[in-house]
Amino acid sequence: MPPTTPEPPEPSAPPPRPRPRLRLRLRYRSVAAWTAACALALLLIGLAGQWAAVREANFQADSIRRAMEVHVLGLRDSAGKYSYLPFTTGLHPEVLAALAHPQDAAVKQRANLYIEEVNRQAGSDALYLSDLQGLTLAASNWNTPQSFVGESYANRPYFRDARAGRSGLFYGLGQTTGEPGLFISAPVRPDGGAVLGVVTVKVSLRQLQEAWTFVRDPILLTDARGIVFLSSVPTWMYRATRALSPTDVEGIRRDQQYGARTDFPLLPWQLERGGDQPGYLVRTSIGGKTRRFLAVDEPLPDLGWTLTVMGDHAEVDRARERTWMLGLLVAGVLLLGGLYWQLRERRFAEQRDARRDLELRVRERTHALDEAHAFRKAMEDSLLVGMRARDLEGRITYVNPAFCEMTGYGADELLGRLPPYPYWHPDDVPRHWHHYDAMMSGQPARSGFESRLRHRDGREVITMVYTAPLIDADGRHSGWMSSVVDITEQKRAELRQRQNDEQLQHAQRLASLGEMASTLAHELNQPLMALSNFASAAKAFAEQGNQALLVSSLDETMAQAQRSAEIVRRIRGFVRQRTVGTEDCAVAALVTNVIALLQGEMRQRQVRAEVRVPATLPPVRGDRVLLEQVLLNLLSNSLQAMQATPQDQRVVEIDAEVLDGRMRIRIADHGPGIDASLAEQVFAPFFTTKAGGLGLGLNICRTIVEAHRGRLSFADRPGGGTVFTLALEISPP
Known part of the structure; x- marks a missing residue:
């Protein structure tokens, strides 16, 4: 409202303050309030931008981990699908004959032809046989200019490992061809005896390298020394993540892992590590352009490698900038509302020109909103x-x-x-x-x-x-x-993994069934003999007219027939490859079924079982057949471990209890125990101390238990022997 003219004060009254000074004071207060509000808004926008950057970094790290799971699966598939080949090839008579008669050209030629055919069927790069001095006796490429026959690979780590009785795994350049590849070796040890030679398969990772050339962000593999041997960025090949010691350089030169190359310069990286940031930041130059990446490492201890997957860190900066822009837009909208409110309060006092200025500002803000809408639309389309x-x-x-x-x-x-x-x-x-x-x-x-x-x-x-x-x-x-x-590719990968697991589990069940064959024959022989005796007695009682004894003999005949059927039913149920699936399993029932399957072997080996499994224990959630297979393998190993134990001490102890919210099932024997030097290899595939064993039992047991989100471990039993502990999750109520 327009100011009113005050009445003249009386002579004795103090003069009033001038109104211009009051207006100036109010204007200063308004400016100070708006300044404080803007400062607070800028602070909140800055904090929101930082939050968005952290959120985007976590999301990017999760995306990298999901991609890493796919790459790890591909690496394990490439390395694992040929791991069986050296072991099985070393069991063939032609291979054993070549080791026994290395000077016989005809024998060596037959071994060459056999190994060549196996390599062709398997699809591997090369397959070859070496004697204990590392000299190649037969190879799949025997008739090529780059034949391995006659070459010595005694300096290679995979040969030394296999000669020592272990499986070998080594990535490097071929000494003969100069082509890189993954070398997987296994000792030739017929019937579990002494090592006679070494069979090695070479697998190329070219397909994996070619697939990585199409990925958007860098991926690389480093060996145990930190040397990059596989990368989607070619200029990073054969560079090191850390300075190599003289011992490392000497080991590379001795093994000829990367041919004649002994100089491995450091990667052109500048690393930035944050306290609360997932992974670490890498600043580098690719194609002449400086870029920053968020890198996450995944150790692969079973292969001795480290997989590094990167994501463009520019997305994090863009997320921060988008949040700032949106925050500024919101602040602008709020500012516009405040200005509009002030203008509305003063609309009757302002002139037409001021109203036009207000409308112009509204149009400008509306245009900014339209631009923000277009920005949001572009952002949605990029998802x-x-x-x-x-x-x-x-x-x-x-x-x-x-x-x-x-x-x-x-x-x-x-x-x-x-x-x-x-x-x-x-x-x-x-x-x-x-x-x-x-x-x-x-x-x-x-x-x-x-x-x-x-x-x-x-x-x-x-x-x-x-x-x-x-x-x-x-x-x-x-x-x-x-x-x-x-999720199409994810479902396909899960299907392939399930099929591989089922095949390995079925192979172990068949191997266990072979070990139980003699026990099964002994177990069925008793009811069958009883059937014959009771049938003869029934015939005699029928001729004598003795009705009571005739009925009793027939009842006994039926009981023995049912006993035989029950034995066959249990064996058939164990052999089945397809299982019912996940269900609630009573621990006492699992132990009872497994002991029933091994009852004949326990009598044959004169072993008794002490079972302390309360029937009141809560059930566990899992596949009943697979859990019974784990218990059967562990009990069978315990029976075999007590062959040299005195008869009165041949006792296998089975107990179960709930501890720390998990079911603990313990199987203890009174055998000689496990040598401390072999403890780290107990769960390794193809490792066995039994003559003729496949070395898959404990490895598959651990795979099944881990698939049930459980844990399988072992320890020495006080007083002698071994205790295997199976920890499983309890079924929810």
């Missing part, structure tokens, strides 16, 4: 996760480019469509309708659900779908927003 929005009638209202690429249909073909949608898989239409109806009823799966889609080109796409309500600006439910993640 790798598919996004799909539907209204309350199920009509598609929005799809991003990632979803269109996932289904093969363009946005113009999907927008406005009602179910059934064109990407629904024809074999899963009822299931699609079920999830659709659940969503429309307001009950979508909170944890997401797996859905199989049909791409436009006909291929199947496995996805995980997460759905949440879509709320408009007025707080009303206007539809549903779904995020769709492509």
